[in-house]
Amino acid sequence: GAVVSQHPSRVICKSGTSVKIECRSLDFQATTMFWYRQFPKQSLMLMATSNEGSKATYEQGVEKDKFLINHASLTLSTLTVTSAHPEDSSFYICSAGSGTGNTEAFFGQGTRLTVV
Amino acid sequence: EDQVTQSPEALRLQEGESSSLNCSYTVSGLRGLFWYRQDPGKGPEFLFTLYSAGEEKEKERLKATLTKKESFLHITAPKPEDSATYLCAVREYGGATNKLIFGTGTLLAVQP
Numbered sequence: 764g765a766v767v768s769q770h771p772s773r774v775i776c777k778s779g780t781s782v783k784i785e786c787r788s789l790d791f792q793a794t795t796m797f798w799y800r801q802f803p804k805q806s807l808m809l810m811a812t813s814n815e816g817s818k819a820t821y822e823q824g825v826e827k828d829k830f831l832i833n834h835a836s837l838t839l840s841t842l843t844v845t846s847a848h849p850e851d852s853s854f855y856i857c858s859a860g861s862g863t864g865n866t867e868a869f870f871g872q873g874t875r876l877t878v879v
Numbered sequence: 880e881d882q883v884t885q886s887p888e889a890l891r892l893q894e895g896e897s898s899s900l901n902c903s904y905t906v907s908g909l910r911g912l913f914w915y916r917q918d919p920g921k922g923p924e925f926l927f928t929l930y931s932a933g934e935e936k937e938k939e940r941l942k943a944t945l946t947k948k949e950s951f952l953h954i955t956a957p958k959p960e961d962s963a964t965y966l967c968a969v970r971e972y973g974g975a976t977n978k979l980i981f982g983t984g985t986l987l988a989v990q991p
Contacts, residue, residue, distance in 0.1 A: 769922065797978070806966065806981040807923070856922045868913070868979060870922035 766790050767859045769871025776847055776878055784842045784874045786857030792837035793859035797868065798830070801854040813840050847878040883969055885982035892957055892989050900952040900985045902967035911970040912950050913979065914943050916963045923966055926952075957989045 766789040776782050799807040813819040813834035821827045831843040858868040884903045915923035927936045929945040936943050942953040964986045968979040
């Protein structure tokens with residue numbers, strides 16, 4: 764299957780600082796990337812959908828000014844958590860698809876963010 | 880409201896003890912049902928995609944089946960390395976391109 768690489772796998776930051784998470788598709792061009800958040804013992808909750816070269820579409824309740832998404836190329840999308848607070852601590856996961864239709868989604872390894 | 884429900888929440892099996900996990904869904908039009916395996920601290924690993932009722936897919940000890948209302952993931956003679964959380968997700972017609980709706984998962988523990 765396709766490979767999606769997410770970096771870093773773990774990050775600890777101080778409250779009030781910003782953190783950037785990268786998601787790369789290594790062997791295909793990802794026209795669409797998705798960002799999820801997962802709390803302990805809960806399922807994946809979609810935060811936003813990003814299409815290459817256009818603004819991200821955020822799910823209801825997700826603050827676009829706090830979670831900045833950039834999808835500048837067909838192989839890279841970034842999620843920046845701005846002015847992070849302890850309640851932003853979570854497991855963030857990206858996935859990528861290569862186009863429209865019934866393509867399965869391939870996921871990155873996830874990033875464990877801890878805000879102290 | 881579109882919904883995906885998985886049961887049981889947790890399942891403990893002895894090695895070799897076969898069982899099934901359930902994923903019930905309610906969507907206006909199914910455009911694919913997906914099964915993933917997730918290990919602790921990792922992203923989901925793709926297992927299967929099913930598109931229409933009656934379809935079945937197999938991979939090693941796992942077999943996924945689909946009806947109009949639910950999907951089953953059958954685990955035959957499981958081994959300890961099959962221990963993980965199993966997630967199902969659906970994609971519907973008319974929704975955002977490739978958007979998946981996930982269930983809360985079944986945590987499977989296989990004891991030697």
